[in-house]
Amino acid sequence: MAVKILHMADLHIGANESFLGERAVSRRLEALLTFEKAVDLAKEERVQLFLIAGDLLDSNRIENSFVERVLDKISTANEIKFVLSLGNHDPFNTDSPFSRAKIPENLYVMPTKDTCIEPFEGVKVYGRSFSESLQKGEDRFSVPADENTVNIMCIHGCFGISGEYNPISDNFVLTSGMDYIALGHIHKRSEPQKLGNTYIAYSGCTEGLGFDELGEKGVYIGNIDKNLCDITFVPIQRRMHIVERIDVTNLESETEIFDKTLLFLKEKYGENFADNLYKIVLTGEIPETLDIDKNEIAERLKSVTYFAKVYDETSIKFDLQKIKNEVTLRGIFVKNMLQKIASDKENKTIYERALKLGLGAFEKEVNFDED
Ligand SMILES: [Mn+2]
Known part of the structure; x- marks a missing residue:
């Protein structure tokens, strides 16, 4: 039976x-x-x-x-x-x-x-x-x-x-x-x-x-x-906990990032999207001039969802041709690295990675696990 x-x-x-x-x-x-x-x-x-x-x-x-x-x-x-x-x-x-x-x-x-x-x-x-x-x-x-x-x-x-x-x-x-x-x-x-x-x-x-x-x-x-x-x-859950990574490359302001995130959540989670709890991780490359205020984005998302928090894992998109002409330590570093990348084909990818990490180090802490 x-x-x-x-x-x-x-x-x-x-x-x-x-x-x-x-x-x-x-x-x-x-x-x-x-x-x-x-x-x-x-x-x-x-x-x-x-x-x-x-x-x-x-x-x-x-x-x-x-x-x-x-x-x-x-x-x-x-x-x-x-x-x-x-x-x-x-x-x-x-x-x-x-x-x-x-x-x-x-x-x-x-x-x-x-x-x-x-x-x-x-x-x-x-x-x-x-x-x-x-x-x-x-x-x-x-x-x-x-x-x-x-x-x-x-x-x-x-x-x-x-x-x-x-x-x-x-x-x-x-x-x-x-x-x-x-x-x-x-x-x-x-x-x-x-x-x-x-x-x-x-x-x-x-x-x-x-x-x-x-x-x-x-x-x-x-x-x-x-x-x-x-x-x-x-x-049967009342609410879901959700982690989403949002690529914000080419976006230029907190408003654009908020709008893209909101649209994405609405499209993916439908009419009840606001019931969920979100952890949003921002990724991609952003211009040097944009200093993302993740708390502002989180507050705006919180006002339209049950809960949201925002993590910033973006990296800066550098204008290397411009930076190499700067009369700064950073300018000298970039100029040297670009020369090495151009002349040493065998170790090109290593130098490119060193350039990226080095530039990041001028801005903020470097996380070596990033690719
Ligand atoms: Mn248990």
Whole structure:
């Protein structure tokens, strides 16, 4: 019997993006909206089993009101069974809100020892919660799978990575007897992969929490059966974190740079472009006379988007024929280098690079990693 699941992880409700300043307070609440959206989606899609693979909360020190809203939402979806295996950020100890709160009947919070439950006939769910923020892994799950049911595991840990966050080895997977293992911990989503007869995947985090968690975030939804893993990624994030490099060569003012950037973002991200958080990196060669005020551009972008910051990685486009006639140290340097470039064909590219770096050094600090 195929079972329709929703797999989510690492929503980190309560986390604070402090760089947002005043908006950080409302941004914290958005994780709740994203959770509610996931539950609504599960209802629409007639999901039977909603798996949460840990780090639902960013910390056990979270306002009760946040936890109440999560539990309320779960209780309104009583046609769905929810299974929660807690992770390193929200371990199931005496500090856990889940050890105090009234748990809805359709939510099962996995204990800290290996456990198997049967939420409905023909489907068994296996898992365990972290008891502390660090967790030594075991090389196999201690509860054997039932050959006569669909077997699904929901667990937080590091698949294929050793360490102290419940490492999950190939042997663990190969001996598990699972049809699907729903993982949490790694915030970057992975496509389902098959080891033996077991499919395993990270759904990734559900809402990006910084410029190291870029692009679409969401959940896996689909059917699991014996030898079947038919799941699809569905983005549900409220906002995306986005890094874009904008080439500003030949532009002549902050206004032109702002206009080009804005047009690019509108074209690429469509009507909801303003909802996202942007890190814009300016690249290309600009005239010596243009001293870009990146803060001015950032302020203007902030006024039309949820958040923006701007990095300037441009380099200066020098008029070498003009500079070589300057009666300055820089003029002498350029004249000498141009002579070397003209006369020493073998080392031409090295001299060209030295010229570029040297000229940069007259202007500002030199980054030798630039090309
Ligand atoms: Mn996490």
